[in-house]
Amino acid sequence: MDWLVIGGGLTGVAIAYELQRQGSQVHLVDPQLPATAATRFSYGGAPFWAATSPAIADVFTESRQIYVELSAVTGLTLCSDRQILLTCSEDDQIAIAQSLFANLAQPPQLLDRAEAIAHEPLLADGDTVAAFVSPHPIYDPETVVLAYRQAFLAIGGQISCDRIEAIQPQVQGSQRTYAADRLVIAAGASSVAWARSLGYRWPLYFSHAEILETPPLDLRLRAIVMPALQQRFTLERQADQWDWDSPEVPAEFACILDAGAVQLSDRRYRLGQISRLATRPEDYCSATESEQQIRMALASVLPAVSVLPATRHHCCVSFSADGLPVAGHTLDHPQVYWFTGFSGPFAWVPGLARHLASVWSQSLTLDSLACQVSPQRWSMV
Helix, strand or coil: CCEEEECCCHHHHHHHHHHHHCCCCEEEEECCCCCCCHHHHCCCECCHHHCCCHHHHHHHHHHHHHHHHHHHHHCCCCEECCEEEEEECCCHHHHHHHHHHCCCCCCCEEEEHHHHHHHCHHHCCCCCCEEEEEECCEECHHHHHHHHHHHHHHCCCEEEECCEEECCCCEEECCCEECCCEEEECCCCHHHHHHHHCCCCCCEEEEEEEEEECCCCCCCCCCEEEECCCHHHHHHHCHHHCCCCCCCCCCEEEEEEEEEEEECCCCCEEEEEEEEEECCCCCCCCHHHHHHHHHHHHHCCCHHHHCCCCEEEEEEEEEECCCCCEEEECCCCCCEEEEECCCCHHHHHHHHHHHHHHHHHCCCCCCHHHHHHCHHHHCCC
């Protein structure tokens, strides 16, 4: 076997498919198939407009095309075209948001309150004073993973349901030992623990994400609604100010709530979200308290949505403190690759997986983009 990929969510199935497509023999392993972690509870939004450099814009363009290819190959409908409304509840938020958006590839357009309500009537009873709007397609998370799995199996890939218990000196699962020339860890929040087990102290972390999910409902939400100034990104940039490895580390460092909502193509809503920085991957949060907090925050933005029947869900989400994914190998473990830590994964993952699969499988010299996302970037500072 050429490659073993750990992780059956979006990152794992995408990199497994692309490596197999390069002519390698690839085996994907996950303890739960289909995967039930971060991908399962994602909004599925793809912020193609938010590229911060031409190289990233090229990755996003490639991702768009790959989704079209997957849909054609599998016959599955992956995407619904939407707009995102990034809401401001106070006038002074507008200038701050404009300055943050100014350097993006396609800055969103500012709407006044009346224009925002015309785009999304459910905002009418909320506190929104203005909003920024941009095209923002929604990819159904479960269907995208299914499409990748089907495409991967169709070209000879292998998939096993197993829990990996050790990766050094050999990859040991609960059911068997796996032999492969190279290993890709694409296990989301669990990737953090695997990195620590090899002695790495990169600024790679995970947050506890909590959302509410409804059954299919007839109440229609036209746009994706999120705050223009999302606290989650600030929280992630500040994650390395805490000593995560201290023996006296607190159970929880910080907690924020970004009030937003999306309605998927099957009419289910996902509402939230709370993000907590905590040291344990276990779900220790109070489901009842979290649900109340999400509903209270939504009540000032989308009152009609805030009272919908819903169930609270929890997962852990990996991220890096510099906002870029962690993708590549290190010099001291050249056979262990990483593909994790994505913010905006539905824009990033397909295109970057295709780009890196070519570089990795042919052992090419890392180009500029591959160097930017490689974990080696932290050994050079």
